[in-house]
Amino acid sequence: MRALKDNALTLLFLGLFLATVIGQAFVGLANENEELLRHRMAPIGIGEFVTSSSFLVDLSENWQSEFLQFFVFILATIWLIQRGSPESKKPGDEGAGSDEEQLVGEFARADSPAWAKVRGLRLWLYSNSLLIVMGLVFLLSWLAQSLAGVQVANEEAAQHGELAMTWAQYVVSPEFWNRTLQNWQSEFLAVGCMVAFSIYLRQRGSAESKPVGTPNGTSSVESE
Structure with missing residues (x-):
């Protein structure tokens, strides 16, 4: 229960995402089959539709x-x-911030991510990873x-x-x-x-x- 509570926001949006994708698949299939029937063509199944270019x-x-x-x-x-x-950010804080403000290198805390404690390419990649x-x-x-x-x-x-x-x-x-x-x-x-x-x-x-x-x-x- 603690894990669910701590990750509730992510889980909510993951659930909403999956629900809407599934809904889009079935609604889109119905629309596609209506169009096929208008052109006197055979309807298709859900598997064929979700792997189609139109979906x-x-x-x-x-x-x-x-x-x-x-x-x-x-x-x-x-x-x-x-x-x-x-x-x-507040006025005056524009820019990437100092190493001390960003808690990197020698300013990293004991519980900081490992790549925040190093220098070079790994720090650059982690600093811009998002x-x-x-x-x-x-x-x-x-x-x-x-x-x-x-x-x-x-x-x-x-x-x-x-x-x-x-x-x-x-x-x-x-x-x-x-x-x-x-x-x-x-x-x-x-x-x-x-x-x-x-x-x-x-x-x-x-x-x-x-x-x-x-x-x-x-x-x-x-x-x-």
């Missing part, structure tokens, strides 16, 4: 926009601040989206007697960037709103909000 392109399209959002936000909050927002992983997941999901997307586009082109596109042609096509930018703009809007709204609005008890009585111009870090 993969929708799944990876959402993933890449989410991880891009966090990659940009993590990178931007190193150097940029928003006074009064709990999503930002940004690196977010960036890699974004790139891999973007690649998956583009590979599945060109397959779907070519299937549709074949139905209309049109020529197939190469991957290079697809990733510079209006169709690809129309789908991609629709997702990106919504993610950037959501993050921008969270940063700005949290200056003036509160949610008592949430780690994403300042304490209710904290002045609007003060971040939660400054109030501690």
Whole structure:
């Protein structure tokens, strides 16, 4: 029970993720079979659908926009601040911070992660590991989206007697960037709103909000 309590936030979102992916699979299958029946084609099963390009392109399209959002936000909050927002460091704290502030090298604590206590490549990798992983997941999901997307586009082109596109042609096509930018703009809007709204609005008890009585111009870090 202690492990469940200590990891409740992660487990909640993992459960929600799995539930929505399963829901997307079954709803998407129903939609796909409706389209097939309209064209007088045989319906397909769940196994065939979840391994299809049409399912993969929708799944990876959402993933890449989410991880891009966090990659940009993590990178931007190193150097940029928003006074009064709990999503930002306080003014004057811009930058990567000193070794003493970051508890690395000789300033590491006894219980600090092992790679925080060393110097060189391992320390650099660990110091930037969150940004690196977010960036890699974004790139891999973007690649998956583009590979599945060109397959779907070519299937549709074949139905209309049109020529197939190469991957290079697809990733510079209006169709690809129309789908991609629709997702990106919504993610950037959501993050921008969270940063700005949290200056003036509160949610008592949430780690994403300042304490209710904290002045609007003060971040939660400054109030501690």
